[in-house]
Amino acid sequence: xxxxxxxxxxxxVSAADTLSAAYSDxxxxxxxxxxxxxxxxxxxxxxxxxxxxxxxxxxxFVLIAYLVRLDKKxxxxxxxxxx
Amino acid sequence: MPKISVWKxxxxxxxxxxxxxxxxIRVPEIPILYETSRNLFFHVPMWFTMTVVFAAGxxxxxxxxxxxxxxxxxxxESATLIGILxxxxxxxxxxxxxxxxxxTWWTFAExxxxxxxxxxxxxxxxxILRSAFDDPEKRAKVAAVxxxxxxxTVPFLLYIVPRQLPSLHPGADGNPAFSDLTAPxxxxxxxxAVIGFIGLAVWIIQLRYRxxxxxxxxxxxxxx
Numbered sequence: 001x002x003x004x005x006x007x008x009x010x011x012x013v014s015a016a017d018t019l020s021a022a023y024s025d026x027x028x029x030x031x032x033x034x035x036x037x038x039x040x041x042x043x044x045x046x047x048x049x050x051x052x053x054x055x056x057x058x059x060x061f062v063l064i065a066y067l068v069r070l071d072k073k074x075x076x077x078x079x080x081x082x083x
Numbered sequence: 084m085p086k087i088s089v090w091k092x093x094x095x096x097x098x099x100x101x102x103x104x105x106x107x108i109r110v111p112e113i114p115i116l117y118e119t120s121r122n123l124f125f126h127v128p129m130w131f132t133m134t135v136v137f138a139a140g141x142x143x144x145x146x147x148x149x150x151x152x153x154x155x156x157x158x159x160e161s162a163t164l165i166g167i168l169x170x171x172x173x174x175x176x177x178x179x180x181x182x183x184x185x186x187t188w189w190t191f192a193e194x195x196x197x198x199x200x201x202x203x204x205x206x207x208x209x210x211i212l213r214s215a216f217d218d219p220e221k222r223a224k225v226a227a228v229x230x231x232x233x234x235x236t237v238p239f240l241l242y243i244v245p246r247q248l249p250s251l252h253p254g255a256d257g258n259p260a261f262s263d264l265t266a267p268x269x270x271x272x273x274x275x276a277v278i279g280f281i282g283l284a285v286w287i288i289q290l291r292y293r294x295x296x297x298x299x300x301x302x303x304x305x306x307x
Contacts, residue, residue: 075085075087
């Protein structure tokens with residue numbers, strides 16, 4: 001499993017070097033986040049740790065929204081099916 | 084419109100704060116670890132939560148044996164299932180962390196790794212044992228007795244034996260888990276994270292328990 005994962009990672013790394021080359025230039029009109037507004041500038045700072053936090057928070061909120069929905073659905077069934 | 088309990092909203096806020104703090108708090112520059120010292124907030128609470136949840140399962144199993152009420156069997160089963168889930172997360176996150184700090188996904192020379200995997204297998208056997216019985220009463224009774232045995236292995240496999248053996252894992256070889264390697268300010272996020280993850284586990288156990296109880300209720304209704 002991990003071998004497959006690392007193999008895919010290796011492939012992805014060798015396919016496009018977006019870290020040292022300005023890959024974003026290939027899209028016309030795209031500018032780096034460091035030229036964006038204050039929020040985008042903050043997101044691009046500190047070695048991009050805020051982007052990782054953002055990704056994690058998205059996953060967390062999606063999972064928690066699902067748990068809340070599930071909880072409410074079970075409550076509804078419990079009301080429909082009293083002991 | 085059904086509502087969810089207030090503590091669940093508080094838990095969501097609490098865990099969100101833990102996540103934000105866990106990513107953004109300044110961590111000390113520790114060689115080998117670097118930013119991965121943040122994993123302390125996520126990897127270690129998996130094991131704390133698993134231990135607490137398995138302990139709760141033990142209490143439910145004992146209460147089943149004392150009362151013969153099926154709801155305690157379902158509670159013990161739900162707690163054990165979610166405990167295994169958290170234990171798996173602990174194993175997987177530990178393996179990934181080990182790859183980038185110890186240089187290997189898995190090593191059989193590491194007692195904590197292998198003994199925690201063994202503890203999980205003992206709990207997997209709980210479900211294999213359950214599947215061997217058709218009679219719910221008999222299944223509940225044998226499973227509860229087995230769970231008492233399984234739970235008593237956890238302190239030894241996870242906490243006592245690994246600390247007596249030489250190991251790379253913090254908390255081994257007679258060292259406390261919080262040594263010079265783990266700076267004191269990390270505790271500020273670590274303990275709230277433990278509380279948050281335990282709360283999350285309680286929520287998931289409760290959902291699973293209510294779902295099984297609903298199924299039983301429906302079955303009784305259909306039977307007349």
